[in-house]
Amino acid sequence: METDLNDYTVIKEGEAEVLMHKKNQVFFNKAQVNNRDMSIAVLRAFIIKRKQExxxxxxxxxxxxxKVVEKDVSETSKEETPTENGDDNGKTNGEHEVTTQDGPKEAAKTAYESARRELKPPRVLEALSASGLRALRYAREVEGIGQVVALDNDPASVEACQRNIKFNGLMSTSKVESHLTDARVHMLSHPKDFDVVDLDPYGAPSIFLDSAVQSVADGGLLMCTATDMAVLCGANGEVCYSKYGSYPLKGKYCHEMALRILLASIESHANRYKRYIVPVLSVQMDFYVRVFVRVYTSASAMKNTPLKLSYVYQCIGCDSFHLQSVGRSLPKNNSVRYLPGVGPVVPQDCTHCGKKYNMGGPIWSAPIHDQEWVNSILNGVKSMKDRYPAYDRICAVLTTISEELPDVPLFLSLHSLSATLKCTSPSAALFRSAVINAKYRVSGSHVNPLGIKTDAPMEIIWDIMRCWVKNHPIKPQSPEHPGSVILSKEPSHQADFSRHVGSLSKAQAKKVARFLPNPEKHWGPKIRAGRTITSKHVSLLGHEAVNGHLNNNHKEAGDEEEEEEEEEPEEDIIEGEPELKRQKTTEDFASTS
Ligand SMILES: C[S@@+](CC[C@H](N)C(=O)[O-])C[C@H]1O[C@@H](n2cnc3c(N)ncnc32)[C@H](O)[C@@H]1O
Ligand SMILES: [Zn+2]
Structure with a gap:
């Protein structure tokens, strides 16, 4: 069928152009440019890293x-040297027989040359492709990329994707292919077939994880978005548990916890197939989380998984939190014994304020980024500024991530600490100075401008706040209030608030932007393509965001099936900081006492 261009608008992002039908039946969200740019930056780093490895x-x-040839040439031809991670990229597939005729040096050189040719350009699967914009950007912008396979189970999306492939010319038609299929079926029938698998679903990726972890080649990259932030941040803890196998907690750190729940869930799916993940970058941006993890196969390395997972105890009175490892290991002769974690790490009642704890998790408590990767991604982005439409935003996010303490899961909020004590808040620089002066480490968090990561124990944190309140007195409060209980104790550590040079991050000291406002209004999630627009959507997203598609015979809010599957915001939770203090109601106290 001929395409009448008058029916379409051309949307250009990066080097790709897509045709959007004026009726807009296929999903497109401009705000996801940050997501696509970040993924391109990671893909570029992956290609370099893969080559180096x-x-x-x-x-x-x-x-x-x-060496072996010198000893015994015939043995050398049979030998295979697996890489450290059990990755089989280096196999000669038995194709190359080292002959004795040219001598050992020549034989080794020929073996090298043969294997060298084997590193094929990475094959990419864009499992949920919609218009194909992302697949087209990967194919057009990422040097050294191989075939990009774009899937969708929606006929209109596949039709649009195929049209867009043609519209982008020869380079795209030769590299990108589009298929109408259920992504899960395709991934299951292509085990370890893709060097990169990209999951960018509406809402939760949970139903795709089991097949995706099987479809990634050893050492390959899985990139995964989740936009169901309300679920991951604790609005419906039981829904989160059913989808991801972890209980979320409503803390100021909930967006980082969301990242860690998603990682724990991917690891759990990988483990079923003797595989495990190594996160390289984990980002919370705009209205979603996105993780980039490498997938390896190793039954023995997999035994370490429980050491990388923790439960979280969070006090309902003062928000103090403590991590409890799921497992532990003990050296035994020349091997290692794996044991369950020792617990509980907290008493029944909070030692600071006397209230009970909620328990969440398990979360991924090992590092969520590889700092070497982060730096190389950031340097790559800086060296190609003009190639990233969302340069400022992704640069700011990566800069903040590059300064995060890698071994400190979750973070404190200065506002939350001050709200508990009902005092004025010290400035971040003063508080950070006090932590550093007490000989602990401190950093920011990319998910929250007010977040403070530190390895200082909660006793030290409360002592710092007690000392602060001594100089900044508060109005008298009821003696049962958690803040009053905390302040009734004398500090055992005397805080030193004198300004420390490390109280500003390097980026802050250099005045490099770390957090940027949204570039325009309605910079948020979009509803599923082809869905009936209801008044709920308009009130949540605004008229522009629903593209003026208000349907007159709309259903009322609540009539939608699978509501949490939408790429929609849930009020309070997604936009900025959830107001979490108010959740500590009498109901909370009653339910745990
Ligand atoms: C959020 S959109 C993807 C957006 C796209 N990645 C981008 O960057 O513009 C999700 C897409 O997944 C498709 N989808 C949902 N379930 C699927 C399944 N089981 N198999 C294949 N595609 C599916 C939907 O039709 C939709 O087009
Ligand atoms: Zn407490």
Whole structure:
């Protein structure tokens, strides 16, 4: 069928152009440019890293095969050297037989050259592609990328994607292919077939995780978005548990907890197939979380999973939180014994304010980024500023991430600490100085401008706040109030608030932007393409965001099936900071006492 261009608007993002039908039957959200740019930056870093790893494996192989050839040439031809992570990229697939005729050095060189040719450009699966914009951007903008397979189970989306592939010319038609299929079926029938798998669903990715972890090649990259922030941040704890297998807690750190719940869930799916993940970058931006993890196969490495997971105890009175590892390991002779974690790490009642704890998790409590990757992604982005439409935003996010303490899960909120004590808040610089002067480490968090990551125990934090209140007295409060209980104790550590040079992050000191406002109104989620627009959507998203598609015979809010599957905000939770203090109601206290 001929395409009448008058029916379409051309949308350009990066180097890709897509045709959007004026009736807008296919999903497109401009705000996801940050997500797509960040993914391109990670893909570029992945391609470089993969090449470096391959080179390193080859030279190791060449060295070892050279040595072995000198000893026994016939044995060398049979040998295979798996990489550290059990990755089989380096296999010669038995194709290359090292002959004795050219001598050992030549044999090693030929083996090297043969294996070198084997690193094929990475194959990418864009499992949920809609218009194909993302797949097209990957194909057009990421140097060294291989085939990009774009899937969707919606016929209108696949039709649009195929039209867009043609519209983007020869380079796209040769690299991108689009299929109408259920992504889960395709991933299950293509085990370890893709070097990169991208999941960008409406709402939760949970139903795609099991097949996705099987479809990624060893050492490959899984990139996964979740926009169901209300669920992940604790609005419906039981729904989160059913989808992800973890209980979320309503804390100021909930967006970071969301990232860690998603990582724990991916790991759990991977473990079913003797696989495990290594996160390289985990980002909370705009209205979603997105994680980038590498997937490896190793039954023995998988035993470490319980050491990377923790439950979280969070006090309902003062928000103090404590992590309890799911498992532990003990060295035994030359091996390791794996044991359950020792607990509980907290008493029944909070030692600071006397209230009970909620228990959440398990969450991923190992690092959520690889700082070497983060730096190389950030440097890559800076070196190609003009190639990223969302340069300022992704640069700001990556800069903040590059300064996060990698080994400190979750964070404190200065406002929350001050709200508990009902005092004025010290400035972040003063508070951070007091922590550093007490000989602990401190950093910001990319998910919250007011977040403070620190390895200081809660006793020290409350002592710092007690000392602050001594100089900034508060109005008398009821003696049962958690803040009054905390302040009734004398500090055992005397806080030193004198300004420390480390109280500002490097980026703050250099005045590099770390958090940016949204570039325009309605910079948020969009509803599922083809859905009936209701008054609920308009009130949540605004008229512009629903593209003026208010349907007159709309259903009322609540009539939608699978509501939490939408790429929609839930009031309070997604936009900015959830107002969490108010959730500590008498109901909370009663239910745990
Ligand atoms: C949020 S959109 C993807 C947006 C796209 N990645 C982008 O960057 O513009 C999600 C898409 O997943 C598709 N989808 C939902 N379930 C699917 C399934 N089981 N298999 C394949 N596609 C599916 C929907 O039709 C929709 O087009
Ligand atoms: Zn407490």
């Amino acid at each position: 391959h080179e390193a494996m080859l030279s190791k192989r060449a060295r070892s095969s050279g």
